[in-house]
Amino acid sequence: MIKRVFLFLLFTCQFTFSQNIPPEIFSEGNEFYCPLSQQNIVTDFNIIDVDNTTIDALYIQISEGYVVVEDLLTLTGNHPGIQQTWDTVTGKLELRGVGDAEALYTDLIAAVYDVKFSSSNPNPTDKSFSFTIGDANYLDETGHYYEFISLVDVTWTEAEAFAEGETYFGLQGYLATITSEAENQIAAIQTNDVGWIGASDLATEGDWRWVTGPEGLENGGTGVPFWSGNGISAGGSAVNGQYSNWNNPNEPNNAGQEHYAHVTSPNVGEIGSWNDLPDPASGGGNYQSQGFIVEYGGMPGDPVLNLSSSTSLLAPSISVINTFSGCQNNYSGLEAESNTENIYWYDSPIDGNLIFTGTNYNLEINETSSFYITPFSPGQCDSYNRIEVLVTIFDTPTANSVADIAICDDDNDGINSFDFITDVTPTVLGTQDPLSFSVTYHPTQEDADLNTNAYGVPLQQCSNPRKRICTYRKRKQRYLL
Template sequence: MQLIQKSLLLFLFFSSFLFGQNVAPVLQATGNQIYCPQTSLPIVTNMSITDPDDVGISAMYIQISSGYVFGQDVLTLTGVHPSISASWNAIEGKLTLNGVSGNPTYIAFIAAIEAVVFSSTSPNPSGQRVFSITVGQANYLVSTDHYYEFVPNIGINWNTAKDAAAASTYYGLQGYLATITSMDEVQISGVQASGAGWIGGTDSETEGVWKWATGPELGTVFWNGTVSGSSPNFAFWNTNEPNNQGNEDYAHVTAPGVGQPGSWNDLSATGATSGAYQPKGYIVEYGGMPGDPVLQISTTSTITIPQITGTTNATRCGNGSVTLQATANLGTVNWYTTATGGTPVFSGNSFTTPVLSATTNYYVDALPIGCTTPNRTMVTATINALPVTQFITPTTVCQNTSTTLTASTTAGVINWYDSATSTTPLATGTTFTTPNLSVTTTYYFEALNNNCVSARTPITVQVSIAPVVQDEFIGICENTGVTIHAGINNATYLWSTGATTQTIIIWNAGNYSVTITNSFGCSATKNFTATLYPIPRIDTVLVENDQITIVPLNVGDFEYSIDGVTYFSSPQFTITEGGLYTAYIREIHDCGYRSKNFVVVSTPPYFTPNNDGINDFWSVKGLQYYPKATTVIFDRNGQLITTLTQNNHVWDGTFHNEKLPSTDYWFIAEIPETQQIIKGHFSLIR
C-alpha cells in the first residue's frame, strides 16, 4: 500500500511539473476506534495531507457519512486553532473547517482534524459511524467512493438539470444526475443533503418502467409499475408513490417534511410552480464514469460502539448452575451482577454461573473496561422449583358412583392422568372428579412448574360392588294378598311402604320398591310393578239361533268354554242342537272361574215317523227347560194339528190317531220366560 501511495505521489509530482497542472492533494487518516458512551473521542488517531504543489487550502470538510443520528451525534473542534474556524451543520452531519483568512496550511488543518472529536448525547448509542474527510464541499460516501452535491436552482426542469449535471465536474470527476442504489446513498444524497431535487430516474420511455437515465447505471430498470409495483434491485419511493398524477415521468427526492426523509416522488418534467412539489434544484453524483481520474481527496475513519447482538437465557429445574450465552458485534462480552457499575465476574461469550437456588439476572456489555453504560443487556438464569406433591387417600366408593380426588403441590399446577404413561391430562387442578366407577380404578397425578415435572403418583379408588337386583312384575288375584321378597340376604331393607323387613304382603296394584344396603354400605333399589287380576263373572249368555256369546260382567284377561275342558280366548260358540248347556269363564292367571247354565232352542227341519228309532218325532228342542213354553203346529191350510207343552212336547205325525201325509207343516213356539216367539216350518217325510 505504501509503495502504491509513493508511486501515486511521484506520478502526481512529475505530472504537475511537466504539464503545469494543479495536483489534487492526497488525504490519509487512521484511527478505527471503539467508542465509550457519554464520552468524546477524536475521529482520527493520525491524519496526513500530501500536496506536491500547494502548502495549504481554504477549507476542509468532515462529515458523518454513515450511521449518522440527527439530534444526537455531534462533531466538535477542540483546542486552539488561530487560523481555522469551525461550523457544524446538523442537517448534513457535517463539520466545516474554514480558514479565518487566506489559506491555512495543511499542517494547521492536520492539527485541527486531529482535534475534532465525536460525541453522542444518547446514553446508549449503537452501531458504527463512518467519518469522511475531504477537501471539497460535496458529500463523500465511502461505500461507493462517490461524491454527492445538491445544486440549488428553483423551478429548474428535469431535462435542464440532467444537462447541467452532465456539464459539471468535481476535481476532474464527471457529474451526472444522481443514481441512488442503496440506503447509504439515500442517507448521504437525500437525508444529509442541503436540499432536495431531481435525480436521474424516469419512465418517459415506457410508462411504468422506471430506468436510470444517467451515470454508470444508464438503462438499468429499478421499478416496475406504480404504487403497488416492485423493484428488481433497489428503490425508495415515498408512501403512495409513484402515482403518475398528471403524466409524472421523472424521479425527484421529496422536500424536507414530506413523507419519509430522502424518499422519492414522481413529477412532471417541470414539477409544480410553487410549494413542496416545486423543484428546488438537483443532485449531482460524481464517480464511476469512464475516464474519471483516480483521486484521494477524501479519506475515512470509523468508530464502532460495541453492542450486544444476541443473548441466550438458560433454565433448569432445582438448584444448580446454568450456562448463559451472549455475543457482541465487537470486543469481548463482560458479565456483571449489577445493571450498572461494578466489575466483571467473567469475560467471554459463554458464562457458567455458580450454583443457584433462585432465579438470578446477570448483565452484559461489550465495552472496554472503564466504559460505562446505563443500559446493559440482561441475561436471566431461571431456577424453577421442583414441585413436591401430596394427596388425600380416597375412601372406598360404591359401584357406579364417582368420587373426588384431592392433591396439592408446593409449586406449579397439578395434572391428572388415566395411566402412568398417558400424555393428555384428564383434568388440571387440585381436585379431580372421577366418572362413575364400576371397578377398582387407579389414577395418576403430577405437578408441572415451568417445565419442571414431579414424579407421577398413583391414587387407587377402591370400588365395592352394590347388591345385584332385578326388577319384578307381580300379579295379584282379586281379594288375595301376595308376598314380595327383596331377594338379597344379610342386608338392611327399606320399602317404599316404610317397612324394613325382607318381605312384605301387598293387596293392591301399583309400584313398590325396596332399597337394599349391603354390609359395605352400598345400596341398590329393586322395583316391583304389581297388577291386579279380577275374579271373572258372567253377566249373561246371549243365544241367537245357533250362535252363543258369553258376556262377562267385568273386564280382565279371560278365556271361555262350553264344556269346562277346552277354553278359548273368544267368547263366541256355535251350537246346533238345542238343549241345556253350561257356559264357563276363567281368569288366565288362575285367579278363579265362574259358570252359568243356558238353554239353546233348535227346530229340526224334518222328521221321519217310520218307527226306525231315528227322527221318529218332531219337537222344538230345548223347550222342555221352559215350563211355560207352548208350540202349535198347523198344516198348510192353517188347520191346528196339535199343541205341544212341557208335558206333551213331541209330535208323532198323526192327527186324531191318523197318520198325516208327507208334506210341510208350520209352527209357532212361544217362550214366556224369554219373551221369544219362534216361527217356521218343517217337513214330514214318510
C-alpha cells in the first residue's frame, strides 16, 4: 500500500515538473518618431518565465510599415552577453546569446531598451514593432503568427496536411489565409519566400475561397469567398470588397486546371502577389513550388498566449490650414493642424524663440512675417524641419475724394457712357501704385461693403431722350489686394 502511494506520488511529481509554461512578453511604447533620427522603440519592456532564466533568442520585427533599405533596427550600447543579427528582407532583428549559449532574460530585457529604430526617409510612415520568443512573424492586427516552411515540390494537398500538423506553443497551424494588406506584408512578403497559401476554387471554377484555418470553417465548412472569376483583365472582381493580391492583371487565369493559390515568384510578378497553380505545380523554374506559409492563431481550442507584444512609432504630420495675405484690418488669424497634441510656433526656422503654442494663432500681426511650426515640444526633435507660415500684410490703401461728375446727353440719344477706370480711378489712387490695388464702384455704401452690384466698365446710364444732366457721386471705393 505504501509502495503504491509512493509510486503514485512520484508519477504525479514527475508529470507536474514536465509542464513548461510559455513565457510572457509585455511592452509599452507609442511615441512620435523624430525623422532621420535613431529612436528607442519601447518605454517599458519585460519577459516573465516562471520555468526558465534563459532562452535561445528574442526576435524584434518591423511588423507594419516596413520599407526595405530605408528602415533599420539596431542594438546600441554595451551588451556583451547578446549578439545581434539584422535581416533586411524580413525586417527582423534577432537577439541571442553569444556563441552557442542561451541568452539570459535579464540581458535580453536590458538590450531591448537599447534597440533603436531609424529611417533614411525624412517623411516616414507609422511603424509597428513586434517582440516574439519564437522565430515566426507576429502581426498585432490579427494576433497571429506566420512562418514559411521550405519544401521544394510539395503539392498543395501535402502542404495543407503538413501545415495542420504544425503547432506553435500549442497554437494549431494551417495554410495561411491572407485577408488584409498588413497580413500579406507580414506573411507573404516578410517571410522571404514563395509558396502555397490556403485559397482554392476547386469546388467551383472561379469561386475563390479561403478553405483553411478559421475561414475554412465558415459557411458550413465551404470557406470564405473573396474573389470571383479570373483576373481583372477578364472581368474578375473581389467579393464584397474582400482583400486579394493577385498578380494583376491576368491572375488568376486557370491555365490548365489551376485551382490553388500560390505566392508568386518575384521573377514573374510583384513581391508578395499571388497566382493560381495546379496541384502539383507545373515543372520547375519560376512556377516550381518552394514550400508553404503556415499561420497560427484563431483556431477553436487554441490556448491564450502572451508570447508576443507590440509597440509603435508614429509619423508626425502637420499642415497649414489657414494663412493670410491682405490688408491688416482684414487679418483674422492663422490655423494649423497636427496629429500630435500641440503645435509650436517659432520666429525662426532653426532655434529662435517659441512665441505661441496651439493650433490657432490669433495674436496681432502688423507687418509681413514668417512663422515656423513644429509638432514637437521644445527640447524634443529640435532637428525637425519646421514648416514656414508666411503672412503677407499689405499697406492699407487711401481713397482720395472725388468731386461730383456731371455728364450731358448732347446727342439726345438717351444714353451716356462713362468710364470710371479712366476718369476716376487715377484720382482715387493718387500716388499709390495702380498695379497693387483694384478699385470697384457701387450704387450704395452697403453694396460697396459687400462687394455686390458693382458698376460695369464703361457705365452706360440715362434713359430720358431730352437733354438733361446726370450726376454721379462716388459713394465708396472698394479695394481688393
